[in-house]
Amino acid sequence: MHSLLPHRCRTKELPYLAKAIAWCRTGIVAVALAGSTAYAGPAASEPAPGSNPIVRDKFTADPAPLVVGDTLYLYTGHDEAQRDEMFNMREWLVYSTTDMKTWTDHGPIMRVADFKWAKQDAWASQAIEKNGRFWFYAAVEHDATHPGKAIAVAVSDSPTGPFVDAKGSALIVNEMTPKGTHSWEDIDPTVFTDDDGTTWIAWGNRQCYIARLKPNMIEIDGPITEITPPNFEEGPWLHKRGDIYYLTYASLDRSKHRDEKVSYATAPSIQGPWTYRGELTGSGKYSFTIHPGIVQFKGRWYLFLHNAALTIGDQNGAIGRRAVTVENLEYNPDGTMKPVVQTDAGVSASLAR
Ligand code: FUB
Numbered sequence: 001m002h003s004l005l006p007h008r009c010r011t012k013e014l015p016y017l018a019k020a021i022a023w024c025r026t027g028i029v030a031v032a033l034a035g036s037t038a039y040a041g042p043a044a045s046e047p048a049p050g051s052n053p054i055v056r057d058k059f060t061a062d063p064a065p066l067v068v069g070d071t072l073y074l075y076t077g078h079d080e081a082q083r084d085e086m087f088n089m090r091e092w093l094v095y096s097t098t099d100m101k102t103w104t105d106h107g108p109i110m111r112v113a114d115f116k117w118a119k120q121d122a123w124a125s126q127a128i129e130k131n132g133r134f135w136f137y138a139a140v141e142h143d144a145t146h147p148g149k150a151i152a153v154a155v156s157d158s159p160t161g162p163f164v165d166a167k168g169s170a171l172i173v174n175e176m177t178p179k180g181t182h183s184w185e186d187i188d189p190t191v192f193t194d195d196d197g198t199t200w201i202a203w204g205n206r207q208c209y210i211a212r213l214k215p216n217m218i219e220i221d222g223p224i225t226e227i228t229p230p231n232f233e234e235g236p237w238l239h240k241r242g243d244i245y246y247l248t249y250a251s252l253d254r255s256k257h258r259d260e261k262v263s264y265a266t267a268p269s270i271q272g273p274w275t276y277r278g279e280l281t282g283s284g285k286y287s288f289t290i291h292p293g294i295v296q297f298k299g300r301w302y303l304f305l306h307n308a309a310l311t312i313g314d315q316n317g318a319i320g321r322r323a324v325t326v327e328n329l330e331y332n333p334d335g336t337m338k339p340v341v342q343t344d345a346g347v348s349a350s351l352a353r
Helices: 017-024 348-352
Strands: 059-068 071-079 089-097 105-109 116-118 125-130 134-143 149-156 190-193 199-205 207-213 220-224 232-241 244-251 261-267 273-280 294-296 301-305 323-329
Touching: 059 125, 059 294, 059 301, 071 125, 071 294, 105 134, 105 273, 125 190, 149 199, 190 232, 207 232, 232 294, 273 301
Parallel strands: 059 323
Antiparallel strands: 059 071, 071 089, 089 105, 116 134, 125 134, 134 149, 190 199, 199 207, 199 232, 207 220, 232 244, 244 261, 261 273, 294 301, 301 323
16 A cells, blocks of 8 residues: 555544545545455555655655664655745654555654754754664754854654754854855755764755764864865765765756756765766756655665655645655666656556566
């Protein structure tokens, strides 16, 4: 089944099953009717397991996958923009799967208000496991004591939270990147632990930066280095496969395109030098933004993205009403990534094989 039960619907009792299902179906949800003799398989209109978008009862954005044991956790922002509002993002959500077909909604793991020094904007995030704890890095708008955006860090003993502010202040503020041209350049953290155990953080909008984290995970260690690749817009994602390091990001060639695509660079070391490898995807359907998140899970590689093609009730997709998707990611023998075409079928076809 393609099932994604909203958090509030996940109850073992469900005494009024039919009513609950009707209520849970805000546009999507195929529910496994365990024990029901009436159920004869998915209706023709129901999407196949693994189809896009993954979440259909909420607008979600900025996907960040994390594998823990046999489970893939997916952290997202929650898009709640109304009418023509650009963004309205107040909390982060987490979903999990063990098979890439059935997703469990764990509800919000944190709200931007949980960072007392932050004003608004639960923007892009990524969680990472280190020394048995889960560290959550996220972009937010700082209060008036620092201009523009900042990067927060929170911690939990579980991938599904609750997460708490780990520092009581921002990890990265605007003044730490003085070369930047605008107040929202310090967004979209990506975190990566290298083979020597050092964890690195990269982030940025228009400018892309990288720095080491101290073992305590809540302080920058040493210099901040600019590594901006061609057409870099935002949403960097660091990963490694074999001996190759990848920096994948939302790119925008403003002279040619209106909407972001995904591009990437590779390097022989986390410290570069980075070589531009071109575009990995086109734009997300109806979406100005796109946001890559890459992970290997149970032997396959996946590229998470978002588009704005989901409609919920009378609300169409929009810049601030996006939907997270996932596609298979494949590599060429030389380590370059094969271009990814965004589909409605998502990973459903390959999972069926
Ligand atoms: O979701 C808010 C912002 O839009 C993110 O931080 C960017 O990556 C873009 O997706």
